[in-house]
Amino acid sequence: RAAFLERIAEEIEARGAAITEVGHLETGLPRARMDGERGRTTGQLRLFASHIRQGAHLDVRHDAALPERKPLPRPDLRLIQRPLGPVAVFGASNFPLAFSVAGGDTASALAAGCPVVVKGHSAHPGTGEVVAEAVLAAIEALDLPRGVFSLVQGGDRRTGEALVSHPLIQAVGFTGSLTGGRALFDLCAARPQPIPFFGELGSVNPMFVLPQAMAARADQIATGWVASLTLGAGQFCTNPGLAVAIDGPEADAFARHAADGLAAVGPQVMLTDGIASAYREGASRVGAGQGVRALHASEPSGRNATPFLYEVGGEHFLAQPDLAHEVFGPLGLLVRVADTEQMVQVAQAMEGQLTVTLQMDGGDLDLARRLSPILERKAGRLLANGFPTGVEVADAMVHGGPYPASTNFGATSVGTLSIRRWLRPVSYQNWP
Amino acid sequence: RAAFLERIAEEIEARGAAITEVGHLETGLPRARMDGERGRTTGQLRLFASHIRQGAHLDVRHDAALPERKPLPRPDLRLIQRPLGPVAVFGASNFPLAFSVAGGDTASALAAGCPVVVKGHSAHPGTGEVVAEAVLAAIEALDLPRGVFSLVQGGDRRTGEALVSHPLIQAVGFTGSLTGGRALFDLCAARPQPIPFFGELGSVNPMFVLPQAMAARADQIATGWVASLTLGAGQFCTNPGLAVAIDGPEADAFARHAADGLAAVGPQVMLTDGIASAYREGASRVGAGQGVRALHASEPSGRNATPFLYEVGGEHFLAQPDLAHEVFGPLGLLVRVADTEQMVQVAQAMEGQLTVTLQMDGGDLDLARRLSPILERKAGRLLANGFPTGVEVADAMVHGGPYPASTNFGATSVGTLSIRRWLRPVSYQNWP
Numbered sequence: 001r002a003a004f005l006e007r008i009a010e011e012i013e014a015r016g017a018a019i020t021e022v023g024h025l026e027t028g029l030p031r032a033r034m035d036g037e038r039g040r041t042t043g044q045l046r047l048f049a050s051h052i053r054q055g056a057h058l059d060v061r062h063d064a065a066l067p068e069r070k071p072l073p074r075p076d077l078r079l080i081q082r083p084l085g086p087v088a089v090f091g092a093s094n095f096p097l098a099f100s101v102a103g104g105d106t107a108s109a110l111a112a113g114c115p116v117v118v119k120g121h122s123a124h125p126g127t128g129e130v131v132a133e134a135v136l137a138a139i140e141a142l143d144l145p146r147g148v149f150s151l152v153q154g155g156d157r158r159t160g161e162a163l164v165s166h167p168l169i170q171a172v173g174f175t176g177s178l179t180g181g182r183a184l185f186d187l188c189a190a191r192p193q194p195i196p197f198f199g200e201l202g203s204v205n206p207m208f209v210l211p212q213a214m215a216a217r218a219d220q221i222a223t224g225w226v227a228s229l230t231l232g233a234g235q236f237c238t239n240p241g242l243a244v245a246i247d248g249p250e251a252d253a254f255a256r257h258a259a260d261g262l263a264a265v266g267p268q269v270m271l272t273d274g275i276a277s278a279y280r281e282g283a284s285r286v287g288a289g290q291g292v293r294a295l296h297a298s299e300p301s302g303r304n305a306t307p308f309l310y311e312v313g314g315e316h317f318l319a320q321p322d323l324a325h326e327v328f329g330p331l332g333l334l335v336r337v338a339d340t341e342q343m344v345q346v347a348q349a350m351e352g353q354l355t356v357t358l359q360m361d362g363g364d365l366d367l368a369r370r371l372s373p374i375l376e377r378k379a380g381r382l383l384a385n386g387f388p389t390g391v392e393v394a395d396a397m398v399h400g401g402p403y404p405a406s407t408n409f410g411a412t413s414v415g416t417l418s419i420r421r422w423l424r425p426v427s428y429q430n431w432p
Numbered sequence: 433r434a435a436f437l438e439r440i441a442e443e444i445e446a447r448g449a450a451i452t453e454v455g456h457l458e459t460g461l462p463r464a465r466m467d468g469e470r471g472r473t474t475g476q477l478r479l480f481a482s483h484i485r486q487g488a489h490l491d492v493r494h495d496a497a498l499p500e501r502k503p504l505p506r507p508d509l510r511l512i513q514r515p516l517g518p519v520a521v522f523g524a525s526n527f528p529l530a531f532s533v534a535g536g537d538t539a540s541a542l543a544a545g546c547p548v549v550v551k552g553h554s555a556h557p558g559t560g561e562v563v564a565e566a567v568l569a570a571i572e573a574l575d576l577p578r579g580v581f582s583l584v585q586g587g588d589r590r591t592g593e594a595l596v597s598h599p600l601i602q603a604v605g606f607t608g609s610l611t612g613g614r615a616l617f618d619l620c621a622a623r624p625q626p627i628p629f630f631g632e633l634g635s636v637n638p639m640f641v642l643p644q645a646m647a648a649r650a651d652q653i654a655t656g657w658v659a660s661l662t663l664g665a666g667q668f669c670t671n672p673g674l675a676v677a678i679d680g681p682e683a684d685a686f687a688r689h690a691a692d693g694l695a696a697v698g699p700q701v702m703l704t705d706g707i708a709s710a711y712r713e714g715a716s717r718v719g720a721g722q723g724v725r726a727l728h729a730s731e732p733s734g735r736n737a738t739p740f741l742y743e744v745g746g747e748h749f750l751a752q753p754d755l756a757h758e759v760f761g762p763l764g765l766l767v768r769v770a771d772t773e774q775m776v777q778v779a780q781a782m783e784g785q786l787t788v789t790l791q792m793d794g795g796d797l798d799l800a801r802r803l804s805p806i807l808e809r810k811a812g813r814l815l816a817n818g819f820p821t822g823v824e825v826a827d828a829m830v831h832g833g834p835y836p837a838s839t840n841f842g843a844t845s846v847g848t849l850s851i852r853r854w855l856r857p858v859s860y861q862n863w864p
Contacts, residue, residue, distance in 0.1 A: 036503075061828040061849070071468075075818060079828035079849070082808060084842070189621035193784075193835040196842065352625075365864075376514060376858050383861040386507060396493040396511035398859035403625040410516065410628065410856045417493070417511070417857060424842045425849060426808050427830035429815040432797075 002049035004142055005111060008102055009042035009049075011134035011141075022126040023096050028269030028303065033232070034097070041097040044104055044393050048111035051395075051416045057081065057112070059425065075430050081423035083113035085170030088163045090184070092175035093271045094235040096124040101131040101151060104393070104414055105173030105198075110148070112422035117169070119160050120153045123272045128153065164188050164197070171422060174199040175237070175413065177328075178404050185407045198421050199407040200400060203379075204326045205388050206242040206350060207357040208343065208371060209254065210364035213385070214245055218254040221359050225332070226261035228387035233268035233305045234330030235275065237399075238355055238388040241326060244346050247313070247336040255334055259296040259309050265330065267304035275328060276303045282327030283308045289323050291316030295334070305329045314342040318349055340367055347371050352402025352409065353379040355388035378402060380412065434481035436574055437543060440534055441474035441481075443566035443573075454558040455528050460701030460735065465664070466529070473529040476536055476825050480543035483827075483848045489513060489544070491857065507862050513855035515545030517602030520595045522616070524607035525703045526667040528556040533563040533583060536825070536846055537605030537630075542580070544854035549601070551592050552585045555704045560585065596620050596629070603854060606631040607669070607845065609760075610836050617839045630853050631839035632832060634669040635811075636758045637820050638782060639789040640775065640803060641677040641686065642796035645817070650686040653791050657764070658693035658739075660819035665700035665737045666762030667707065669831075670787055670820040673758060676778050679745070679768040687766055691728040691741050697762065699736035707760060708735045714759030715740045721755050723748030727766070737761045746774040750781055772799055779803050784834025784841065785811040787820035810834060812844065 012019065020034040029037075051057060059081045066074035087109040091100030098104065101118050109116050120128035132151040139148055152159060164172050164187050172188055174181050174197065181199035188197040209221055229239050243258075245251045270276040280300055287294060291312050298306035307330040314337035317323055323333065337343045350356075356379040360368050368384075376382055380401035391399050397415030400406040406413070411421050444451065452466040461469075483489060491513045498506035519541040523532030530536065533550050541548050552560035564583040571580055584591060596604050596619050604620055606613050606629065613631035620629040641653055661671050675690075677683045702708040712732055719726060723744050730738035739762040746769035749755055755765065769775045782788075788811040792800050800816075807814055812833035823831050829847030832838040838845070843853050 059849075063824070063826040063828045072822065074824055074826070075815075077824060077826055077828035079830060085809065185626065186621070189618070189626070194617065194621070194839060196840070360864075368864075377517065380857070381859040381861060382863060383507075384863050386862050390504065392495070392506055392509060394495040394506070394509055396495045396509035396859055398511060398857045400857075407626060408628070410853075412857055412859075415859075417491075421842075425812070425830045425832075425844055427813040427828055427844075427847075429813060430818050431814060431816050432792075432800075 001111065001113060002053050004138055004144060005045045005049040005107060007138035007141055008135050009045040011137045012038065012042055012102065012131060015130050015134055019097070019127060019130050022130060023124060026124045026126050027096050027271050029096070037095060037097045040393065041103060044098065045102065045107050047393055047416065048107045048419065051419065052111045057419050057423065078428045078431065079425055082426045084422050084424050085114060086168050087114040087116050087422055088169045088172045089116055089118045090160065090172070090174040090176060091118060091121045091128065093121050093123040093275065094232065096127045097131065099175045100124065101128045102135055104418060105175070108418045109173065109422045112419050114422045115148050117150045117152060117163060119163055120151050122154070125153050160184060161187055165191060167193070169195065171195055172197045173413065173421070177201065181407060196421070197407055198411050198413065200237065200413045201404050201406060202237040202326050202328070203353040203401065203405040204241040204324060205238055205353055205355045205357070206244060207240045207359065208347070209243060209245040210358060210360040210367050211246055212361035212363035213359040214250045214254060216361055218250050219257050222254050222257035223261055224387050226258055226265070228389045229332050230262070230265045230307055230330040231389045233270055235271060235328060236389050238391060240357060240388055241331060242324065242333050242335065244335045244337060244343060246340065246343065247338060251336055255295055255311060258332065258334070262296045262307040262309050262332070265307050267300070267306045268330070270303050270305045270329065273303055276300065276305060279305055279327065279329035282329065283331055286310055286323060286327060286331065286333060289316070289320055307331065309334070311336060314338055314346060318345060324351060344370060344374065347374045350378050352405040354399060354401045354405045355379055355381045355383060357383040357386065357388055359385055380405065380409070433543065433545060434485050436570055436576060437477045437481040437539060439570035439573055440567050441477040443569045444470065444474055444534065444563060447562050447566055451529070451559060451562050454562055455556060458556045458558050459528050459703050461528070469527060469529045472825065473534060476530065477534065477539050479825055479848065480539045480851065483851065484543045489851050489855065510860045510863065511857055514858045516854050516856050517546060518600050519546045519548050519854055520601045520604045521548055521550045522592065522604070522606040522608060523550060523553040523560065525553050525555040525707065526664065528559045529563065531607045532556065533560045534567055536850060537607070540850045541605065541854045544851050546854045547580050549582045549584060549595060551595055552583050554586070557585050592616060593619055597623060599625070601627065603627055604629045605845065605853070609633065613839060628853070629839055630843050630845065632669065632845045633836050633838060634758050634760070635785040635833065635837040636673040636756060637670055637785055637787045637789070638674040638676060639672045639791065640779070641675060642790060642792045642799050643678055644793035644795035645791040646677055646682045646686060648793055650682050651689050654686050654689035655693055656819050658690055658697070660821045661764050662694070662697045662739055662762040663821045665702055667703060667760060668821050670823060672789060672820055673763060674756065674765050674767065676767045676769060676775060678772065678775065679770060683768055687727055687743060690764065690766070694728045694739040694741050694764070697739050699732070699738045700762070702735050702737045702761065705735055708732065708737060711737055711759065711761035714761065715763055718742055718755060718759060718763065718765060721748070721752055739763065741766070743768060746770055746778060750777060756783060776802060776806070779806045782810050784837040786831060786833045786837045787811055787813045787815060789815040789818065789820055791817055812837065812841070
């Protein structure tokens with residue numbers, strides 16, 4: 001199985017130039033980005049290969065028999081994790097390689113021993129096809145059963161609905177929108193035999209700028225924020241769309257720097273026309289919010305995204321929960337809270353998130369200690385003095401979080417722990 | 433937290449006599465059974481105390497920073513499992529201690545760090561009350577926040593519905609019927625923020641008697657089966673209600689022995705009037721099945737259960753899937769299959785189960801090898817040459833299985849692995 005994953009990585013590399021070319025044309029993503037994402041994808045496949053060679057994911061446990069125990073003897077019990085069965089994977093539009101046909105869900109499910117049926121995303125059918133060829137070539141080279149992997153392309157919404165409703169499918173991995181994800185989640189729960197739906201639905205990824213850090217380096221934080229916010233045209237699940245800071249002259253400086261930084265960001269091609277038009281609508285919606293002021297406005301046209309920066313007072317923000325919803329694209333909202341109390345209130349009011357970031361200095365520790373217990377209930381990953389884009393594929397990564405960030409906050413969709421989604425324990429009692 | 437669990441165990445022991453007396457009067461279970469179950473319950477609490485002292489459940493992972501890595505440095509990442517939040521627990525009628533107020537779900541959720549709200553079962557309110565007193569005494573003794581544990585008693589179905597719908601509840605543990613469990617599962621999935629529902633719904637626990645074992649020791653297997661089938665008046669989730677054997681003179685001998693054994697079992701008081709009347713209905717339903725013959729019939733009256741033994745041919749059994757459904761009580765059904773092929777078909781047709789048992793000898797290994805890959809997809813626990821009643825509380829136990837045995841076949845409700853249901857991973861990036 002590990003050899004299979006490694007072979008897929010090799011077959012993808014052998015098709016590297018074609019994948020980059022097709023992907024660039026289909027998605028508008030720069031060629032360098034396609035190359036980088038290919039490296040992430042093959043690295044991910046190899047990481048799972050080495051992970052399953054170690055075997056810790058099997059959770060092997062053994063309680064030896066105690067035949068002399070009173071009042072009753074204990075039987076011999078051995079536990080091991082076994083694959084759930086066939087898994088349906090829905091690729092994301094925003095990572096045509098790393099979260100798609102042979103992305104993290106597929107790699108972890110194959111590593112667990114589950115056959116995979118991928119529903120290819122309509123934003124990059126050609127890229128998906130070439131990657132599927134690579135997987136099929138690996139199957140052929142290693143003489144594995146063909147049913148181990150299939151790619152379903154095209155069709156409308158009913159294709160996906162039929163896939164998750166199929167009685168043989170035992171679990172679903174999904175990366176995409178809240179609306180689409182929730183609809184499929186509901187279908188999975190309503191089946192005669194309900195199955196788990198692991199949906200990663202994105203989030204607004206708030207960044208709290210604590211007072212000492214703001215006083216010490218407002219410029220630097222603003223620069224980093226602008227870069228992270230606009231990375232990939234703001235089409236990452238982890239772009240930090242929300243900054244929370246205490247009102248005052250430092251926040252003014254931060255806002256000015258961020259606005260200047262965004263003004264220098266040129267238009268970026270978005271993944272699909274639908275995403276681009278949803279972005280324009282989202283920007284209008286936020287801009288029309290009560291008490292919302294524009295710090296940097298732009299006129300995105302066609303499939304191009306240009307950045308926006310808005311600001312709003314803490315009270316107005318708390319009164320309009322809609323303002324906390326993700327706008328997929330390079331749009332930032334600065335929430336100017338009156339004081340630390342209101343900052344804590346904003347933290348408490350937050351929905352589930354993939355990530356939450358604190359910008360903090362030594363003098364901010366007391367406030368950070370107040371915020372931490374609130375924030376770690378709200379997000380799967382907490383960052384100090386960094387930016388959330390760039391989701392490391394590692395053992396200790398969590399990409400997931402309380403709903404609506406994901407549908408299953410006991411799970412992660414990135415990192416080696418993600419294999420656990422596709423496993424179930426079986427116990428063997430006195431088994432020969 | 434471990435000290436809290438141990439203190440609960442002590443407080444339960446201090447109330448041991450009262451618990452046994454009240455429980456015996458409420459449930460009709462023998463005093464010795466109440467004493468034994470109390471030992472299981474306190475042992476379970478202490479097992480979780482020692483389990484969390486070891487810390488393996490926290491799944492601590494650390495990826496150290498690689499500041500020199502190209503093209504991008506790796507941040508420092510630390511992962512730890514954190515409690516999900518408040519958990520609702522629905523106790524079972526059939527284990528007024530071990531699967532109730534301070535039973536496995538409560539013990540594992542408290543061990544994980546989750547506050548617990550128990551919906552007490554109406555079949556043993558007094559027992560529940562005394563156990564809740566023990567938990568509250570432990571809270572008081574250790575000066576813990578009162579909100580860590582509550583018991584809700586009485587009310588109709590709407591009480592449970594309100595509990596699982598409460599926005600602060602983050603997960604549910606349930607042991608009970610398929611109908612009741614599925615209704616609550618559906619409510620959990622339909623919430624604005626869906627939450628996981630871990631329901632253990634019981635199963636018929638098939639036992640396959642392979643030919644060599646049958647030839648060698650039909651009597652012995654029949655005797656063991658009768659004992660396991662009638663244990664606790666057949667009111668365990670793991671009573672083996674179904675035996676599958678190849679038709680022939682050995683099966684005749686097995687059937688005769690089982691019928692004789694059951695004839696010697698006297699009436700046993702069932703837990704509630706509702707369970708007793710459902711048992712009588714179930715017995716009539718099976719008896720009226722096409723091709724079903726009675727080998728031992730009885731006339732249960734009032735709250736007393738008396739055993740039944742039926743037999744049916746493999747073809748008739750496969751044509752009537754209803755016959756494979758659990759009848760809660762001491763009712764056995766012997767399926768006489770024509771040959772090993774039909775035995776394999778019966779295995780394939782099975783729904784999800786908590787347990788499956790093989791009675792096998794050395795000469796049965798080939799057939800066992802054919803059945804194993806089918807059966808391990810159907811059940812959470814596989815036994816060789818044993819009987820499934822007696823669910824060991826251990827590291828390697830799995831009490832769960834594919835739907836309808838449980839609603840979440842990646843989980844177990846017994847054993848230390850059950851703590852995983854109440855945990856979610858959080859990753860800390862460059863966190864001070």
